[in-house]
Amino acid sequence: MDDDKSCSSSFSIGKSAQERGLSYVPECYVIPTSHRPSVIPDVANVPTIDFGKLKQGSHERAILIQEIRTACRQLGFFQIVNHGICQSVLDEALASALEFFKLPGSEKAKFMSNDVHKPVRYGTSLKDGVDKIQFWRVFLKHYAHPLADWINTWPNNPSNYRETMGKYCKEVKKLSLEITEAITESLRIGPTYMSNKMEDGMQVIAVNCYPPCPNPEIALGLPPHSDYSCLTIVLQSCQGLEIMHAEEGAWKHVPQLHGALQVHVGDHFEVLSNGLYKSVVHRATLNSERTRISIASLHSLGLDEKMGTAKELVDEEHPGRYKESSFKDFLNFLSTNDLAEGKSFINTLKI
Numbered sequence: 049m050d051d052d053k054s055c056s057s058s059f060s061i062g063k064s065a066q067e068r069g070l071s072y073v074p075e076c077y078v079i080p081t082s083h084r085p086s087v088i089p090d091v092a093n094v095p096t097i098d099f100g101k102l103k104q105g106s107h108e109r110a111i112l113i114q115e116i117r118t119a120c121r122q123l124g125f126f127q128i129v130n131h132g133i134c135q136s137v138l139d140e141a142l143a144s145a146l147e148f149f150k151l152p153g154s155e156k157a158k159f160m161s162n163d164v165h166k167p168v169r170y171g172t173s174l175k176d177g178v179d180k181i182q183f184w185r186v187f188l189k190h191y192a193h194p195l196a197d198w199i200n201t202w203p204n205n206p207s208n209y210r211e212t213m214g215k216y217c218k219e220v221k222k223l224s225l226e227i228t229e230a231i232t233e234s235l236r237i238g239p240t241y242m243s244n245k246m247e248d249g250m251q252v253i254a255v256n257c258y259p260p261c262p263n264p265e266i267a268l269g270l271p272p273h274s275d276y277s278c279l280t281i282v283l284q285s286c287q288g289l290e291i292m293h294a295e296e297g298a299w300k301h302v303p304q305l306h307g308a309l310q311v312h313v314g315d316h317f318e319v320l321s322n323g324l325y326k327s328v329v330h331r332a333t334l335n336s337e338r339t340r341i342s343i344a345s346l347h348s349l350g351l352d353e354k355m356g357t358a359k360e361l362v363d364e365e366h367p368g369r370y371k372e373s374s375f376k377d378f379l380n381f382l383s384t385n386d387l388a389e390g391k392s393f394i395n396t397l398k399i
Contacts, residue, residue, distance in 0.1 A: 061160050062153055064172040066184045066259045073263045077182045083272075085290065085299065085333045087265055092291055092300030095119040096308065100130035102230065117234035120321075124274075124313035124328035125291050125302075128227075131309055133219045138307070140208075141216035142285050145341050147206040149186060149257040155205055159188065164383050167191040168201050181388045184334055185269045186257040192217040192345070193251035213253070217345065220281050220309075221251055224347040227279060227311060235321055237360050242320075245349050246278065250375055254344040258288060261334040269332030269340075271388045276378035277314035277346040278355070284310070284342040292329040299331070315378075315394040316348055316355040319370040322362060327394055348375050370397045 065074050097115050101108040119126035148156070159170035168190040173183040191198045192214075199214050228246050229239035258269040272292065282289070287304040302310070318327040332342070349355055354372040362368045378393050385391040 061162070061170070061172050062157060064182070064186070066186060066261070067153070067172065069259065071262050073184075073261065073267050074182075076180070077184060077267045079181065079266060079268055083268075084266060085264075085268065085331075089290060089299060089301040089333075092123075092293065092302050094291075094302055095123070095126040096305065097126050097128050098130050099128045099132070099226075102226065113230060113234045116230050120231065120234065120313050120317075120325040122295075123291065123293070124318075124326040125330075126311050127302075127305055127308040128311060129305070129308050131223055133216075133223065133309070135307055137212075137216055137219055138283055140212040141283065141343055142341050144206055144209045144212040145188075145255045145257070145343060146285075146339065148188060148203055148209055148255070149339075149341075151205060155203075156188075159203065164379050167198065180386065181271070183270055183332075183388070184258060184261045184267050185332065186259070188255040190253050190255075191251070192253045193221055193249070195221075213255075216283075216343070217251065217253060220283075220345045221347075223309075224251070224279060224281060224345065227281070228347070231279070231313075231317065231325075232320075235324065235358070235361070237358050241358065242278070245353065246347065249278075249347065249349045249353070250351060252277075252346045252348075254346065256332070256342045256344065258332060258334055258340040258342075260336050260338060262336060264334035264336050267334060269334050272329050272331045272390075273387050274318075274327035274329050274392065274394055275312055275314040275344075275346060276316065276375065276393050277312075277348045278316045278320070279314055279347050280312040281345045281347070282310040282312065282342055283345075284340065286338065286340050288333050288335065288340045288342070290331050290333055294326065294329075301333075314346070314348070315397070316373075318394060319355050319373070319397060320358055320361075322357045322366060323369050324361065351375050369399055371399060373397055 101112040156170050161169040232241040233239040289302045290299045293300050315327045356372040357368050381393050
């Protein structure tokens with residue numbers, strides 16, 4: 049167990065503890081005691097929103113819009129059911145993701161990169177072998193919109209990966225536009241406020257794999273962070289997500305609800321709302337028994353397009369609180385900062 053006292057560089061892509069299936073947690077993966085997950089965490093009271101109400105008439109729609117407003121203000125997070133995506137599409141996307149991570153290392157190595165600006169890349173932790181603390185995660189990230197521009201750059205092994213993941217990406221992109229309309233309507237700036245920009249914006253898919261961890265109480269899959277995006281829609285195979293309840297200052301476990309999708313308010317919607325809505329701080333916990341897959345679809349404006357606060361939400365009583373920023377600005381931040389040390393993109397935007 050000589051590796052146990054080694055620095056993070058001993059666990060770069062292809063050599064990480066989680067890829068090798070080590071029976072112990074190396075020292076560079078161990079989280080400081082004060083930041084470790086609870087063995088028996090409190091359960092979050094997560095709003096579950098019936099998205100079918102959106103099309104059931106003005107009264108039902110008004111109720112749903114108010115539910116979204118409350119969820120975005122209080123938690124920055126909610127789950128949606130009756131979202132319109134067939135269960136078979138969800139199941140097949142998760143299955144093809146799992147099959148990809150089961151491939152031999154030589155197959156996955158074709159996409160190996162530490163360059164956060166690359167549109168398709170395979171990696172481990174956050175920045176493999178670079179960050180002081182390593183995280184028990186393997187991931188595949190790829191751009192997904194416009195789908196025709198990117199799908200041929202994705203893995204073609206497993207043979208059905210492009211088809212099944214492409215089908216999910218197309219459906220979740222459409223859903224993201226409906227959610228965006230509901231969120232901007234809930235901000236009282238109108239449902240079409242962001243429609244054109246989001247239609248032409250970025251969709252980045254982060255396919256995360258969290259293998260079984262021999263000692264899940266002392267490590268994490270991902271450290272506390274908020275997403276840079278406007279919004280993130282997450283599909284997961286089993287529970288493992290925890291969110292920070294800001295009012296209580298406590299981590300809460302998000303229960304698994306079959307068929308539901310999780311919606312995270314991202315940094316850019318916090319900026320748009322002038323802080324009325326908060327981007328949710330979350331982290332990925334681990335378990336010792338099974339592999340967890342999550343597929344996060346991050347939706348934002350175009351690569352260089354700046355997100356600023358809606359002028360309708362700024363006045364003498366509510367001055368602008370944030371600087372403008374783009375997805376590229378976030379990538380530049382990520383390449384030069386260690387999220388595990390508590391660095392936060394949203395904090396760099398506050399005036």
